Amino acid sequence: MGQCVTKCKNPSSTLGSKNGDRDPSNKSHSRRGASHREEQVPPCGKPAGDILVNGTKKAEAATEACQLPTSSGDAGRESKTNAEESSLQRLEELFRRYKDEREDAILEEGMERFCNDLCVDPTEFRVLLLAWKFQAATMCKFTRKEFFDGCKAISADSIDGICAR
Numbered sequence: 452m453g454q455c456v457t458k459c460k461n462p463s464s465t466l467g468s469k470n471g472d473r474d475p476s477n478k479s480h481s482r483r484g485a486s487h488r489e490e491q492v493p494p495c496g497k498p499a500g501d502i503l504v505n506g507t508k509k510a511e512a513a514t515e516a517c518q519l520p521t522s523s524g525d526a527g528r529e530s531k532t533n534a535e536e537s538s539l540q541r542l543e544e545l546f547r548r549y550k551d552e553r554e555d556a557i558l559e560e561g562m563e564r565f566c567n568d569l570c571v572d573p574t575e576f577r578v579l580l581l582a583w584k585f586q587a588a589t590m591c592k593f594t595r596k597e598f599f600d601g602c603k604a605i606s607a608d609s610i611d612g613i614c615a616r
Contacts, residue, residue, distance in 0.1 A: 538608040558591065559591045559592075585600070
């Protein structure tokens with residue numbers, strides 16, 4: 452609590468001041484031992500260092516971001532389209548494996564098979580989390596749209612891909 456003020460470079464709030472006046476010599480909002488330093492920025496525009504803002508390592512992200520495109524724009528779009536089409540075909544096959552015979556949705560029986568293939572008990576919290584990521588409107592049911600949009604949201608088009616996320 453109160454970290455929103457300490458995270459700002461120049462907080463405009465008078466929090467912590469008894470009389471409401473800001474004292475420029477007051478260092479109560481700065482970190483101990485912290486010093487301002489300028490980071491070198493490589494040509495790709497990403498700051499140098501090992502950690503991203505969210506705390507993950509960025510060596511791979513910086514490498515991918517700094518790579519120059521090796522093909523023309525049309526060829527890049529064509530390969531992306533082929534990859535997307537292939538992914539959609541895998542999603543369609545996955546959806547058909549679990550969908551109900553009479554309804555274009557994955558219902559209770561299909562959901563149970565889906566959970567078994569994911570090696571997850573249907574009562575586990577992870578299933579609820581997956582339903583939330585898929586933005587499922589009804590428990591124990593994934594419509595075609597929910598399933599496809601959810602798999603795209605987590606960048607997965609296979610059972611292994613879903614398990615990895």
